[in-house]
Amino acid sequence: MPMKNPPHTGDFIRTEIIEPTGLTVTAAAKLLDVSRPALSNLLNQKADLSAEMALRMEKAFGVKMETLMTMQTSYNVAQVRQREKQIRVRPF
Numbered sequence: 752m753p754m755k756n757p758p759h760t761g762d763f764i765r766t767e768i769i770e771p772t773g774l775t776v777t778a779a780a781k782l783l784d785v786s787r788p789a790l791s792n793l794l795n796q797k798a799d800l801s802a803e804m805a806l807r808m809e810k811a812f813g814v815k816m817e818t819l820m821t822m823q824t825s826y827n828v829a830q831v832r833q834r835e836k837q838i839r840v841r842p843f
Contacts, residue, residue: 757825759796764819768812769794783807799823 769779780790785807792798805819831838 760800761793
């Protein structure tokens with residue numbers, strides 16, 4: 752059974768990858784070769800995980816890109832399902 756409210760991928764990355772390593776956001780951004788605001792927006796759930804960022808995470812921390820992208824997709828699906836009743840489409 753799918754999780755009803757999966758965590759945002761940024762929350763997972765923050766709590767399970769960045770914080771345990773003891774890296775600051777600035778240091779992690781430098782390691783990943785991305786801007787600090789880009790990483791901060793992801794970690795603070797203001798931006799979704801891109802495929803490129805997922806690959807950077809895989810290369811830096813060993814977490815498979817596919818795993819991270821599956822988490823992001825699960826989160827996106829749950830968010831849309833929560834507002835499913837507001838989405839009106841005329842059947843074909």
